[in-house]
Amino acid sequence: xxxxxxxxxxxxxxxxxxxxxxxxxxxxxxxxxxxxxxxxxxxxxxxxxxxxxxxxxxxxxxxxxxxxxxxxxxxxxxxxxxxxxxxxxxxxxxxxxxxxxxxxxxxxxxxxxxxxxxxxxxxxxxxxxxxxxxxxxxxxxxxxxxxxxxxxxxxxxxxxxxxxxxxxxxxxxxxxxxxxxxxxxxxxxxxxxxxxxxxxxxxxxxxxxxxxxxxxxxxxxxxxxxxxxxxxxxxxxxxxxxxxxxxxxxxxxxxxxxxxxxxxxxxxxxxxxxxxxxxxxxxxxxxxxxxxxxxxxxxxxxxxxxxxxxxxxxxxxxxxxxxxxxxxxxxxxxxxxxxxxxxxxxxxxxxxxxxxxxxxxxxxxxxxxxxxxxxxxxxxxxxxxxxxxxxxxxxxxxxxxxxxxxxxxxxxxxxxxxxxxxxxxxxxxxxxxxxxxxxxxxxxxxxxxxxxxxxxxxxxxxxxxxxxxxxxxxxxxxxxxxxxxxxxxxxxxxxxxxxxxxxxxxxxxxxxxxxxxxxxxxxxxxxxxxxxxxxxxxxxxxxxxxxxxxxxxxxxxxxxxxxxxxxxxxxxxxxxxxxxxxxxxxxxxxxxxxxxxxxxxxxxxxxxxxxxxxxxxxxxxxxxxxxxx
Numbered sequence: 014x015x016x017x018x019x020x021x022x023x024x025x026x027x028x029x030x031x032x033x034x035x036x037x038x039x040x041x042x043x044x045x046x047x048x049x050x051x052x053x054x055x056x057x058x059x060x061x062x063x064x065x066x067x068x069x070x071x072x073x074x075x076x077x078x079x080x081x082x083x084x085x086x087x088x089x090x091x092x093x094x095x096x097x098x099x100x101x102x103x104x105x106x107x108x109x110x111x112x113x114x115x116x117x118x119x120x121x122x123x124x125x126x127x128x129x130x131x132x133x134x135x136x137x138x139x140x141x142x143x144x145x146x147x148x149x150x151x152x153x154x155x156x157x158x159x160x161x162x163x164x165x166x167x168x169x170x171x172x173x174x175x176x177x178x179x180x181x182x183x184x185x186x187x188x189x190x191x192x193x194x195x196x197x198x199x200x201x202x203x204x205x206x207x208x209x210x211x212x213x214x215x216x217x218x219x220x221x222x223x224x225x226x227x228x229x230x231x232x233x234x235x236x237x238x239x240x241x242x243x244x245x246x247x248x249x250x251x252x253x254x255x256x257x258x259x260x261x262x263x264x265x266x267x268x269x270x271x272x273x274x275x276x277x278x279x280x281x282x283x284x285x286x287x288x289x290x291x292x293x294x295x296x297x298x299x300x301x302x303x304x305x306x307x308x309x310x311x312x313x314x315x316x317x318x319x320x321x322x323x324x325x326x327x328x329x330x331x332x333x334x335x336x337x338x339x340x341x342x343x344x345x346x347x348x349x350x351x352x353x354x355x356x357x358x359x360x361x362x363x364x365x366x367x368x369x370x371x372x373x374x375x376x377x378x379x380x381x382x383x384x385x386x387x388x389x390x391x392x393x394x395x396x397x398x399x400x401x402x403x404x405x406x407x408x409x410x411x412x413x414x415x416x417x418x419x420x421x422x423x424x425x426x427x428x429x430x431x432x433x434x435x436x437x438x439x440x441x442x443x444x445x446x447x448x449x450x451x452x453x454x455x456x457x458x459x460x461x462x463x464x465x466x467x468x469x470x471x472x473x474x475x476x477x478x479x480x481x482x483x484x485x486x487x488x489x490x491x492x493x494x495x496x497x498x499x500x501x502x503x504x505x506x507x508x509x510x511x512x513x514x515x516x517x518x519x520x521x522x523x524x525x526x527x528x529x530x531x532x533x534x535x536x537x538x539x540x541x542x543x544x545x546x547x548x549x550x551x552x553x554x555x556x557x558x559x560x561x562x563x564x565x566x567x568x569x570x571x572x573x574x575x576x577x578x579x580x581x582x583x584x585x586x587x588x589x590x591x592x593x594x595x596x597x598x599x600x601x602x603x604x605x606x607x608x609x610x611x612x613x614x615x616x617x618x619x620x621x622x623x624x625x626x627x628x629x630x631x632x633x634x635x636x637x638x639x640x641x642x
Contacts, residue, residue: 030074072104072149076156083159091165095172102176104153106203147398150203151406154210161214170211171219177208178226181243185233194396198236202395205242206385212249213380213420224250224261231279238393241370242385244279248286248376255296258287259303266307274318277311281322286376288330305330309348322371324352373430381422382407388425392434487513488584489633490563492554494520494546495592495601496622503533504623505590510537512634517543518554555587555604563587567605568629569597570618574608582633590626 075097082090094101157173160166181204184197191197215223227247235243251258265280284304291297308330311323331349370389383404390400407423425431491514493505502524509517522545524530525538546554555565564583568590589605591597602608611620611628620628 027070027074030071068103068107069149072100072107072153075100076152079156080159083163087163090163091169094169098173098176101153101157101173102180104149105157105177105207106200107149107153108147108199108203147403148406150207151403151409154207155407157207157211167214167216170214171216174208174211174215175219175222177204177211178223180204181208182226182230185230185235189233191234191236193236193394198239199396199399201235201239202242202390202399205239205246209242209246209249209380209385210382210421212246215250215253217254220250220254220257221261224257228261228265231276232273234275236393238390238395240275240279241389241393244282244286244370245374245376248283248290249380251283251287252290252292252376255291255300258300262287263303263307266304266311274316277314277316277319278322281311281326282371285326285329285371286374288333289375290377301330328352373427373433375427379425379427379430380420381425383423383425384427384430388431388434487515487634487638488586489514489582489630489637490516490518490558490587491626491630492518492546492551492587492589493626494518494548494551495597496520496590498593499524499527499529500533501593501621501623503527503530505626506530506534506541506543507537508623508627508630510534510541512630513638514630515542517541518546519543520548521545551589551601552604555589555601558587559606561585565589565604565606567591567597567602567608568610568625569602569605569608570610571602571608574610576612577609577629577632578612580607580609580632582636584637586633588626588629588633590622593622 079090079093082093157170160169181201184201184204188197224247227243227250230243231240231247251262262280262283266284288297288300288304291300305327308323308327311319312327314320314323328349374384386403386407387400404423491505491509493502496502496505502519506517508514522543525543531538559565563585565587566580566582566589568577568588589597589601597605609629611625613620
C-alpha cells in the first residue's frame, strides 16, 4: 500500500486480487488456498477502514465474478458465496466515517454536489462527488436482490438475514448508548437497511429467529432511523406469518413496570401496522381480541408516552374493526367515544402527528428503495452523505428492479408521505420526538444542506473573540464570585449564554480552563463576556455599578425578600448569587437594593444555586428580551 499513489497501483492491485480470488480456486477445495484467501480478506477489511480504495477493489472483483457465474455457471455461484459470506456482510454496511478535518472536506463536497447543475463542476462527472463507499453497499445489495429468482437464492438470502439480525443485536448490546450519526448509529442503520430489502424473501424457519432478535433490539436505545426500520421489519414478518403473533408478539403486551416507554411505543406501532395488513378477517378478529384487552391496562400506565400511544392505538383499532368485536367487549365503544370526545384527544393527535412512521407510512405499499435509503434517513436527521446520492446509484442497476425480481420498487408513490417529510425537513414544522421518550430524541445538527449557517459549518474552529459573537441586548450582569462549586459555575455560564446575559462575573478566570467547568458550559465561555471580580472586591464593584445606573439585586431569602414572579426587573440590573452554604454574607447583603427569592411550595426550603440563578435569569429574559423580540 505504500505505492498507492503511483499511476499503476490500481491495475496492479486489481490483478493481485483477481489472482488471489480466482474462481477456479473454489473448485480445487484446497484448505491452504481457503486459509490464504481468509487471511487476505481479513487484512483488506482492516485496511479498508482507513483506505477504502483497497476494499472497494476487492468487492468490485467479487461482484463482477459472481455476476458472471450467475449467467454462465450457477452451480459454482453459491459455494463461492457461502465461502465469502463475511465479505458480503461487510460490504452491505461498508463505509468510512469521516472525522474532524475530513468531515469538513466531505461536507463541502456534498454541498457542492447538492447544487446540481448550478455548480459547473457537477456537470463534469457526478461520480467525482459521489461516495464510492456507498457504491459498494448499493452494488452488493443490488446483487443480492438479483439472487431472488434463483432456486437456491432464497435459502442463501435467509442465511444472510439471520446473520444480519445477529449483528444488529450484537451492536445494540455492545453499544447500548450512542449519539446520532456516530459510527455505531450509521453501522446499525446500514445493517437494518440491508435487512429490510431482503425481508420479502424470509421463510418460515428463519422468521422465528429474526423476529426474536428484532424484538430484543427494541429493548435497547435506538436512534429513530434504526427504530423505524426495526418496527417496519417486525410488522412485515408478523403480517406474513400471523401464527408467530401468539407465541412471540402477544407476550410483549403484558404489563411490566420496568419496561422502557420507547419499547412499548414500538410494540404499539407494530400492532397498528399488523392490524392494517393481516391477510384474513379471522386473523384480525383473533388479533383484536388479544390486543384490545391489553391496551386497556396500558391506557392507565404511569408513563405519559405509553398512555399516549396506547390510547391512540385503541381508538384506531376500534375504528378499523367496524363492528367485528363489540360482542367481545360491550363497553369498549363507550370508552373509545369518551376518549375521542375528551379535550386531550386533539393534543394527543398533535403529539403523534410528526411520528411519520406511526401516522403516514404503509408498510406494504411504501416498501421501496427511496423510502428506505433516502426519505426515512432524511426525516430522522441522518447525515446527508448516507442518503443524498443513494437513489441515483440504485438506478444504475435498474435492470435488477425492472425485471421484477425484487418485490419492492425503486421510487415511492406515496405523495402524502413525501410531502409531509418535505415539510418537516424544510423546517416549516419541528420534528417533535418528545413523545418517543427515554433518550430517543434525535439531535438535529446544523448542516450545509439545510441552508443555515454554511460558512459557520465550514469553518467551526474560526477564532471569535470572547463576547464579540453577538451584540448584547440584555442589561443583566450576573455576579457569581461567591459560588464555589465548579459544576454550578459551568452550568450558570451555559445558562447565561443561552439567555443572552450581557456579562458574567466570577472570582477567578482560571476556572474557564477547568475540564469539569467546560463539560458543563459546553463552550459557552467562548461566546460571552466573562470578567473577574474577587470576593473581597465585590462591595467596591457593586458601588461602581450603582454609580453607572445599575440596580443591585440579590437572590437570597430574607425577612423582606420579594417573590421573583412579582418583581419588575430594571433593564440595567446586577444580580448577585450567594455561596452554596452561607448564601450572601451580611456585608454584601446590606448593599442590595432588593432581595429576591423563588416561590417554593415543598418541604425543602432552598434550591441549588444554579437552579435558582437560572430561574432568576429566565424571569429577567421573559420581562425584557422576549417582549423586544
